[in-house]
Amino acid sequence: MLADINEDEGSLKGGIEAFTEGSLRPAIKKFVDGHEFPADLFREFLSLGYMGTAYDPDYDGAGLGVRGSAIVTEALAAAEPGFAAIYLCNSAPMTAIARYGSDELKRRWLAPLCRGEFIASFGVTEPHGGSDVASIRTRAVEDGDHWVLNGAKVFSTNAGTPLHGVSTIIAVTDPDKGAKGLSTFVVPVGTPGFRVGKASRKTGWRIAPSVELFLDDCRIPKEFMVGQRGEGLKQILTTLSIGRILVAAAALGLSRKAFTLARDYGRDRKVGGRPIFENQALTFPLADAMTSMHAAELMIRNAACLADAGRDFRRETSMAKLFCSEMAGTIADLATQIHGGYGMFEDYEVSGLMGEAKVLQIVEGTSEVQRLIIARDLVTS
Numbered sequence: 001m002l003a004d005i006n007e008d009e010g011s012l013k014g015g016i017e018a019f020t021e022g023s024l025r026p027a028i029k030k031f032v033d034g035h036e037f038p039a040d041l042f043r044e045f046l047s048l049g050y051m052g053t054a055y056d057p058d059y060d061g062a063g064l065g066v067r068g069s070a071i072v073t074e075a076l077a078a079a080e081p082g083f084a085a086i087y088l089c090n091s092a093p094m095t096a097i098a099r100y101g102s103d104e105l106k107r108r109w110l111a112p113l114c115r116g117e118f119i120a121s122f123g124v125t126e127p128h129g130g131s132d133v134a135s136i137r138t139r140a141v142e143d144g145d146h147w148v149l150n151g152a153k154v155f156s157t158n159a160g161t162p163l164h165g166v167s168t169i170i171a172v173t174d175p176d177k178g179a180k181g182l183s184t185f186v187v188p189v190g191t192p193g194f195r196v197g198k199a200s201r202k203t204g205w206r207i208a209p210s211v212e213l214f215l216d217d218c219r220i221p222k223e224f225m226v227g228q229r230g231e232g233l234k235q236i237l238t239t240l241s242i243g244r245i246l247v248a249a250a251a252l253g254l255s256r257k258a259f260t261l262a263r264d265y266g267r268d269r270k271v272g273g274r275p276i277f278e279n280q281a282l283t284f285p286l287a288d289a290m291t292s293m294h295a296a297e298l299m300i301r302n303a304a305c306l307a308d309a310g311r312d313f314r315r316e317t318s319m320a321k322l323f324c325s326e327m328a329g330t331i332a333d334l335a336t337q338i339h340g341g342y343g344m345f346e347d348y349e350v351s352g353l354m355g356e357a358k359v360l361q362i363v364e365g366t367s368e369v370q371r372l373i374i375a376r377d378l379v380t381s
């Protein structure tokens with residue numbers, strides 16, 4: 001356990017766990033089995049006031065920073081990783097508006113998001129390759145006091161759900177300026193020309209739909225640009241870096257869930273009359289898992305502290321995301337293995353966790369992209 005979780009963070013964790021134990025865990029299985037967005041359960045979560053955990057109290061947040069959001073994400077993922085996905089994908093647009101938006105934009109969009117009146121999605125990834133964010137093609141062109149957006153995004157999580165109220169979209173405003181020609185826009189649901197595609201079933205984040213977004217001559221007021229024209233890439237890189245801390249936290253929560261399922265199953269399981277945990281072939285990997293989870297907790301906390309202190313945190317964030325998401329894959333695999341054949345049946349909660357862990361190695365920058373960031377940093381620093 002970490003010594004420095006303060007009183008506010010302790011009560012935050014307690015509050016989320018009361019929700020996960022009292023409401024989420026008892027009800028979530030049918031949504032996971034049906035790959036269905038749990039609208040009423042998420043509405044209940046919104047009503048508890050945790051969506052603004054990280055953000056400024058002036059905009060109805062709780063002011064607990066990235067450390068607070070990481071605590072929320074980990075606790076939700078320990079109950080159901082897909083539920084944590086809804087929370088963390090909503091955080092990315094909130095972070096962009098909170099860090100770079102005008103006061104007016106924050107009052108109009110951040111404050112109601114903090115109050116949980118609706119949720120947000122973000123649209124960065126495009127069909128021709130998400131790993132290179134600088135290659136975005138969606139176009140934004142000035143027309144009087146409006147911007148007109150045209151293009152398409154893929155995999156936008158939370159979009160199209162009954163709770164979806166707004167998206168942030170990255171688009172090219174100045175094609176001749178390359179990576180410095182990108183800007184971020186707030187696009188409200190219901191804007192003419194803004195359309196959401198159909199959700200397909202996925203093997204991870206099963207309850208959180210990730211869909212296409214279409215922008216066809218979509219006109220939005222000029223003041224809905226987030227921050228300055230041309231700042232889009234800088235904004236994405238920072239927003240994604242913070243998002244990666246939350247993905248790492250989700251991976252830790254998922255790992256705790258897999259670990260607990262493995263330990264509880266293995267303690268009771270006898271083969272040929274002998275408890276399977278008499279075999280160190282099974283308990284040594286669990287000891288390794290426990291050690292890795294402890295390291296993960298420290299890495300997440302460190303990256304979140306750096307982000308909250310306004311210090312450079314990009315390398316630490318990538319290391320935390322890489323380590324934690326790879327760890328989640330290893331521990332989910334181990335937990336399934338300890339269940340033997342039963343681990344392949346959907347009646348057993350462990351069965352879906354390998355898919356849930358895999359998503360975390362892809363979203364907000366794949367493991368390869370994290371290695372690229374770390375490697376570039378070690379060569380240039």
Ligand SMILES: Cc1cc2nc3c(=O)[nH]c(=O)nc-3n(C[C@H](O)[C@H](O)[C@H](O)COP(=O)(O)OP(=O)(O)OC[C@H]3O[C@@H](n4cnc5c(N)ncnc54)[C@H](O)[C@@H]3O)c2cc1C
Nearest residue numbers: 122123124125129130131155156157210363364365366368
């Ligand atoms: C469930 C889910 C939810 C998502 N939610 C959102 C969302 O809400 N909003 C959003 O904008 N996006 C979202 N994404 C998109 C996600 O961030 C991208 O999938 C991810 O960034 C990878 O992009 P890609 O899928 O286009 O893969 P590609 O970029 O096509 O990469 C394919 C493979 O090539 C590797 N690769 C690419 N370039 C390099 C390189 N230079 N060096 C080494 N290897 C390389 C990658 O690591 C990967 O293994 C989501 C994705 C998933 C799966």
